[in-house]
Amino acid sequence: MKLRLLSILLLFVASVGVLVWLYDGKAFTPPKHSRSSWHEIIVDLEACGRLKHLKARQYKHFAEIAAAEKRPDAERLFRAIAFSEQLQEQNCASAIRRLGGSYTPPPEIALFGGPTDRNLERCLGIERYRFGKRSDAEIRRALSRENRYAARLLIWAAATDLREIFLLERRTGFETESFAVCPGCGNLYSTNHLDHYCPHCLTPGEEFVRFEKETAEAPLNVPTIPR
Ligand SMILES: [Zn+2]
Structure with missing residues (x-):
């Protein structure tokens, strides 16, 4: 009889233990997907980063077409724009984090592309249209939240x-022109009009990544950014 009572008591204690463990487990589970107080700003940065990603992919594709067509002038411009876009995507991604x-x-996107001259025309049309639709x-929003970093x-x-539009507008006159990209902010330059310092982020001009006219000794520099 005593043994039976003892078994019931032990069973009761074990049940209470399990209940306490379950309760504690539930109580201490970290909240899922806690929303950052910067949620809206993060959404804006994410939209910007994703657009920059798509543009970088598309311009890289145009550069490859230009290279196959032996159009080094257009290839330099497309590669400089693609590099600038990729840098800006990285900046958005690190800001979000x-x-x-x-x-x-x-995810992967369907890239489009025709002959280089048509690609240049098309890019200019799309960039102008997109810029005209901007509301800023x-x-x-970032300024009103006093998040100057994101702004x-x-x-x-x-x-x-806007700088891309200026460079694409001169698409027929850059046979001898080279380009440079600020490694800090992605600002784009024609090397005919280089600043000593980037006016956006004050990076010195000697640190700019150059997309120079190709020579036998110096092939076109195609930098990549590690992910
Ligand atoms: Zn800069």
Whole structure:
């Protein structure tokens, strides 16, 4: 009889132990997907980063077409733009992480491309259209939240989009022209009009990544950014 009572008591203690363990486990489970207080800014940076990713892929594809067509002038410009876009995507991604979010690039996309002259025309049309549609709401949002860090990146991104339009507008006159990209912010230059310092981020001009006219001794520099 005593043995039976003892078994019941032990069973009761064990049940209570299991209940306490389950309760504690539930109580101490970290909250899933806790929302950063910078959520809206992170969404804006993510949209910017994803667009930059798609542009970098597309311009790289145009550069490959230009290389196959033996159009080194257009190849230099496309490669410089692709590099600039990739840098800006990286800047957006690291800003998102610093603000408590996570960044995932968009999945594979269908790239388009025809002959180089048509690609240049098409890019200019798309960039102009996209820029004309800008509302800059994301920049105002970052400024209104006093997040100057995010606002600065978004302003740099918009300024570089405009710079691309200027360079694409001169698409028929750059046979001898080379290009440079600021490694800090992705600002784009024609080497005919280089600044001593990047006006966006104050990186010295000698650190700019050059996309120079190719020679037998110096083939076109095609830098990549480690991910
Ligand atoms: Zn810069």
